[in-house]
Amino acid sequence: MNNSSKITIEKSINKKRADISSDLPLRKWLYSWLLDPTIENNYQKDVDYWISTLIILNLFILLFEHVPVIYEPYKHLFHLFDMVSVFVFTLEYFTRLYLAAEDREFKQSKSPRLKYVISPFAIIDLLSIAPFYLHAIISIDLRMLRSLRLLRILKLFRVLVPAYKEFSLANRGRTFRQKIHALVFPSMYGGQLQSLFDYLIVFLVTVSVVAVILESVQAIHYLFNIHFIVLNTVAVAIFTTEYCMRIYSCVEEPEFERPILGRFQQAKTGSSIIDLLAILPFFLEVFLHHLFDLRFIRVFRLLRLLKLTRYTNATSTLTIVVGREWPVLVTSAFIMMLLVILTASLGYLFEHEAQPDKFENIPQSIYWAVITLGSVGYGDISPITPLGRIMTIILALLGIGIFAIPAALLSSAFTDQLRIDREALKNELYDMLADGVISAEEADIINREAKRLHLNEDEVQRLIEKARYDRELKDDVSGLPLHKIAATSEHAVEHFKTLMSQVKQLGIMTNKENFEIAALKNARLSSQELELWHLINKM
Numbered sequence: 001m002n003n004s005s006k007i008t009i010e011k012s013i014n015k016k017r018a019d020i021s022s023d024l025p026l027r028k029w030l031y032s033w034l035l036d037p038t039i040e041n042n043y044q045k046d047v048d049y050w051i052s053t054l055i056i057l058n059l060f061i062l063l064f065e066h067v068p069v070i071y072e073p074y075k076h077l078f079h080l081f082d083m084v085s086v087f088v089f090t091l092e093y094f095t096r097l098y099l100a101a102e103d104r105e106f107k108q109s110k111s112p113r114l115k116y117v118i119s120p121f122a123i124i125d126l127l128s129i130a131p132f133y134l135h136a137i138i139s140i141d142l143r144m145l146r147s148l149r150l151l152r153i154l155k156l157f158r159v160l161v162p163a164y165k166e167f168s169l170a171n172r173g174r175t176f177r178q179k180i181h182a183l184v185f186p187s188m189y190g191g192q193l194q195s196l197f198d199y200l201i202v203f204l205v206t207v208s209v210v211a212v213i214l215e216s217v218q219a220i221h222y223l224f225n226i227h228f229i230v231l232n233t234v235a236v237a238i239f240t241t242e243y244c245m246r247i248y249s250c251v252e253e254p255e256f257e258r259p260i261l262g263r264f265q266q267a268k269t270g271s272s273i274i275d276l277l278a279i280l281p282f283f284l285e286v287f288l289h290h291l292f293d294l295r296f297i298r299v300f301r302l303l304r305l306l307k308l309t310r311y312t313n314a315t316s317t318l319t320i321v322v323g324r325e326w327p328v329l330v331t332s333a334f335i336m337m338l339l340v341i342l343t344a345s346l347g348y349l350f351e352h353e354a355q356p357d358k359f360e361n362i363p364q365s366i367y368w369a370v371i372t373l374g375s376v377g378y379g380d381i382s383p384i385t386p387l388g389r390i391m392t393i394i395l396a397l398l399g400i401g402i403f404a405i406p407a408a409l410l411s412s413a414f415t416d417q418l419r420i421d422r423e424a425l426k427n428e429l430y431d432m433l434a435d436g437v438i439s440a441e442e443a444d445i446i447n448r449e450a451k452r453l454h455l456n457e458d459e460v461q462r463l464i465e466k467a468r469y470d471r472e473l474k475d476d477v478s479g480l481p482l483h484k485i486a487a488t489s490e491h492a493v494e495h496f497k498t499l500m501s502q503v504k505q506l507g508i509m510t511n512k513e514n515f516e517i518a519a520l521k522n523a524r525l526s527s528q529e530l531e532l533w534h535l536i537n538k539m
C-alpha cells in the first residue's frame with residue numbers, strides 16, 4: 001500500500017488530537033484549538049458539547065426553581081450554579097469576541113469584532129448573560145429575571161444551525177423522503193444532524209423513564225403532576241413523529257423497498273414494535289379512559305427504555321448468541337428443571353411433617369428449591385430436620401455448578417461472537433484495501449462497525465495494520481511458505497519469476513569465473529545446473 005492510502009486511513013479512522021503547531025501566534029493557536037470547525041480532532045466539538053449540556057442543565061434548574069419545596073432549602077446552591085453558568089457563558093462570549101479576527105466569517109471585515117458583536121449568534125450569547133448583570137446593577141423582578149434566562153436555550157442554535165447547513169448540503173437534490181430517511185436512519189447523508197436527532201431521542205427516553213419512576217413517589221407526584229403530564233405529552237408527540245418518519249422513509253432501505261409490503265415488514269421488526277409500545281399506553285388511555293380504568297398501563301411507559309437498544313448493538317449480539325447456543329441452553333434448562341423438581345420433592349419428603357405450613361405440598365416447595373439452588377437463600381423458608389439440612393447442603397453445592405452453566409455458556413459464546421465479528425471486520429478491511437485507499441463511505445462503515453464491536457481507536461488501527469500486512473503479503477508471495485505458494489498456480493508463476501530475477505542479479509553481481517571454479521570444485525553443481533546458470537544469464 002502506498003503512503004497516500006495510509007494518510008487516507010489515518011484521517012478517516014484515527015481520532016488522535018490535531019497536530020497544531022505551538023509556534024503559531026496565541027490568538028491563531030487558540031482559535032485553531034477551540035473554535036475552528038475546519039480542523040479535525042481539535043476541541044471545537046467538545047466545546048459545543050459541554051456548552052450545550054450546560055444549557056440543558058440550566059433549563060432543569062429553572063424548572064426546579066418554580067418548586068418552593070425544592071428551591072427554598074437550596075437556594076444558595078441554585079444561585080451558585082447560576083453564577084458558574086454565567087461565568088462559563090461570559091468566558092465563552094469574550095473568547096469568541098477576542099478570536100473573531102481569526103474567524104473566516106468576520107476577519108475580512110474592517111472591524112471583525114464589531115461585526116461579530118452584531119451577528120445573531122453573538123446577540124444570543126449576550127442575551128443569555130445580560131439578565132444576570134442587569135440584576136446586579138438595577139433591581140429586576142425575580143420572575144422576570146427567570147423568564148429572561150430562558151433565552152439561554154437559544155444558544156443551542158449555535159450547534160443546530162451548522163448541523164442543519166451540513167445536512168442540507170449533503171442532501172441537496174435528494175427527495176423529501178430521502179431526507180427524512182437520512183435524518184432517522186444511519187447513513188452517509190445524515191451527518192451531525194442525524195446524531196443530534198439520536199441524542200434527542202435518547203435524552204427524552206431517559207427523562208421520560210425517570211419521570212415514570214418518580215411518579216410512583218407520592219410526594220414528588222404531588223409537586224410535579226402538571227410537569228409530568230406536559231413532559232409525557234411532549235415525549236409521546238416526538239416519539240410518534242419519529243415512528244411515522246421511520247415507517248414513511250423505510251422504503252429507502254434495500255430490505256424494505258416495496259411501498260406497502262416494505263413498510264409492513266418494517267412495522268414488524270423488533271425496534272418498530274418497541275417504538276409502538278412506547279407510545280401506545282398514552283393513546284389507549286386518552287381514547288379508552290371512559291370505557292376502562294387504564295391507569296395501570298402507565299407503568300408500561302417503562303418499555304420506552306427498550307428504545308435505547310436501537311443505539312447499542314449489544315442486544316443484537318446477545319440475540320445471535322442465544323440463537324446459536326439455543327440447543328445447549330435448552331438442555332441446560334431441562335437439567336435445571338429436573339433438579340428443581342427433585343429438590344422440591346425431597347424438601348417436601350423431609351420437611352412436610354416438621355413444617356406442614358411451609359412445605360405444604362410439592363408445588364409450594366418449588367419456591368424454596370429455586371432460591372436454594374440459585375444460592376439466594378432469603379431465609380423465609382429453611383429446613384429444620386437433620387436430613388433436610390444435609391440434603392440442602394448437597395443440593396445447594398450442586399446448584400452452584402448447574403445454575404452457573406447458562407451464564408458461563410452465554411459469557412463464552414458472547415466473547416466468541418465478538419471475536420467472529422471482529423474477524424469479519426478484518427476481512428472487510430482486507431477487501432477495502434484492495435484498491436489501496438479507504439473511501440469516506442468505507443471509513444463510515446468501519447467507524448460504525450468499530451462502535452458496534454466496542455473497539456477503541458488503537459484496536460481499530462491494529463486491525464487495519466493487520467489487514468494491510470495480509471494484503472501486502474498477498475502481493476508479495478515470497479514471504480509465504482513454499483507449499484502455500486505451490487498451492488496456487490498464479491503464486492507459483494510469480495515466485496518463479498522472482499527467483500529468475502534473483503539468479504540474473506546474482507550473475508551480474510558475482511565474479512563469473514570464480515563462480516564456475518567454485519561450482520566445478522567437488523562437483524557442487526551438476527553439468528545440467530551449470531548449463532541452466534549460463535542459459536539464465538544469457539537471457
